Amino acid sequence: MSGTNASVAERARAVFTPNVAPAPLALARGEGCRVWDVEGRVYLDAISGIAVSALGHGHPGLAAAIKDQAERLLHTSNLFLNEPSVELAERITEVCFADRVFFCNSGAEANESALKLARRYHWSRKRPEKNRIVTFRGGFHGRTYGALAATAQPKYHAGFAPMPEGFDPIDFGDLEQLERVVGPTTAAVLVEPTQGEGGVNVPPEGFLRSIREVTDAHDSLLIVDEVQTGFGRTGRMFAHQYDDVVPDIMCMAKGIAAGLPLGGIAARAEVAEALVPGTHNTTYSGNPLACRGGLIVMETLLKPGFLEGIRARGDQLRTGLAALGGSLFADVRGRGLLLGAELSDHAPVTAKQIVEACRARGALVHVAGPSVLRLAPPLILTASEAEELLQIMRLALVDLGVAPRA
Ligand code: PLP
Numbered sequence: 001m002s003g004t005n006a007s008v009a010e011r012a013r014a015v016f017t018p019n020v021a022p023a024p025l026a027l028a029r030g031e032g033c034r035v036w037d038v039e040g041r042v043y044l045d046a047i048s049g050i051a052v053s054a055l056g057h058g059h060p061g062l063a064a065a066i067k068d069q070a071e072r073l074l075h076t077s078n079l080f081l082n083e084p085s086v087e088l089a090e091r092i093t094e095v096c097f098a099d100r101v102f103f104c105n106s107g108a109e110a111n112e113s114a115l116k117l118a119r120r121y122h123w124s125r126k127r128p129e130k131n132r133i134v135t136f137r138g139g140f141h142g143r144t145y146g147a148l149a150a151t152a153q154p155k156y157h158a159g160f161a162p163m164p165e166g167f168d169p170i171d172f173g174d175l176e177q178l179e180r181v182v183g184p185t186t187a188a189v190l191v192e193p194t195q196g197e198g199g200v201n202v203p204p205e206g207f208l209r210s211i212r213e214v215t216d217a218h219d220s221l222l223i224v225d226e227v228q229t230g231f232g233r234t235g236r237m238f239a240h241q242y243d244d245v246v247p248d249i250m251c252m253a254k255g256i257a258a259g260l261p262l263g264g265i266a267a268r269a270e271v272a273e274a275l276v277p278g279t280h281n282t283t284y285s286g287n288p289l290a291c292r293g294g295l296i297v298m299e300t301l302l303k304p305g306f307l308e309g310i311r312a313r314g315d316q317l318r319t320g321l322a323a324l325g326g327s328l329f330a331d332v333r334g335r336g337l338l339l340g341a342e343l344s345d346h347a348p349v350t351a352k353q354i355v356e357a358c359r360a361r362g363a364l365v366h367v368a369g370p371s372v373l374r375l376a377p378p379l380i381l382t383a384s385e386a387e388e389l390l391q392i393m394r395l396a397l398v399d400l401g402v403a404p405r406a
Pocket of ligand 1: 050106107108109111140141142143192196197225226227228229253254
């Protein structure tokens with residue numbers, strides 16, 4: 001393997017389905033918060049493979065655990081038990097509301113599992129009419145059919161009709177609509193504590209608590225999709241913990257195993273009971289290799305001061321970003337190390353142009369929707385790396401002619 005970025009991109013175009021359009025950049029290796037492309041150029045990673053590589057790259061503890069587990073046992077299926085999966089479920093239930101965990105492989109699959117559990121829960125309580133799911137416009141829950149139907153963004157649905165039925169989208173943060181739409185047929189409200197893909201939208205203070213009150217009033221469930229926000233990303237173990245609410249089901253993936261494909265749901269025991277044997281599964285559930293990765297993530301997140309450090313880095317980046325572009329950004333928002341900078345209406349550049357200019361200067365950032373620049377660096381980002389990132393971004397804005405040279 002000795003390609004250039006351009007040659008790998010050309011080969012990729014020839015063999016991959018065209019549904020994703022990656023940057024013409026082939027990454028070869030990484031260390032800490034830096035990655036190197038096949039031509040040896042180095043980049044500061046401020047997107048972590050879309051909020052996944054929480055421990056950065058080449059993490060020695062994670063690499064050692066993977067090697068050890070790969071040499072012992074890679075796969076069992078859930079025909080049999082394996083200790084790493086049991087231990088990871090124990091760790092997760094120790095740090096949140098949940099008593100039971102089901103592991104799968106991705107965020108979309110976690111959402112599928114949560115939707116099935118919510119409907120099955122009401123069905124098993126002899127109220128099958130309670131099967132509708134209230135969702136939020138701008139939300140994102142994945143690309144499989146159930147998760148896609150829950151994703152109330154028409155652009156993702158185009159050409160894929162008919163969608164599964166039973167979803168009632170409302171505006172994010174709108175209490176009046178919530179009270180009007182949640183009713184006797186509502187199985188659950190599905191919400192991201194902060195919308196990630198939809199633009200890093202933090203809901204108004206107390207919104208999750210209001211959802212809890214409304215769902216309680218109608219015997220409906222509260223599902224929090226923490227696929228992007230969970231496992232320390234926002235500076236708390238889980239983002240719903242900022243609002244002090246007790247959900248019924250939580251969707252997990254992305255940072256849970258810092259780069260190994262793992263997802264899952266965590267639920268209150270009384271709700272989880274509905275998934276009786278035979279109702280739901282996947283061959284890879286509780287894969288020991290992925291779960292060993294998850295254990296290293298938990299061990300790291302639980303180190304004294306680690307979550308505080310994420311909040312401090314987030315504050316540093318948010319303040320720095322707001323100062324960067326003068327009036328270029330209308331809003332800089334987010335929590336911990338999930339940050340969005342929304343371009344003002346009259347901005348002379350697009351978020352995509354900023355992403356490309358940053359890449360040319362040696363930093364990887366991403367967008368969240370057409371006009372929001374998104375940062376989600378590894379959770380191990382240091383203060384000096386955060387400063388370096390802001391410097392690179394400033395130079396990128398200078399290159400684009402939207403920040404002063406000095
Ligand atoms: N839920 C949320 C909140 C997400 O941000 C994503 C992915 O971005 C998903 C679900 C889907 O996860 P996956 O891409 O692992 O299927």
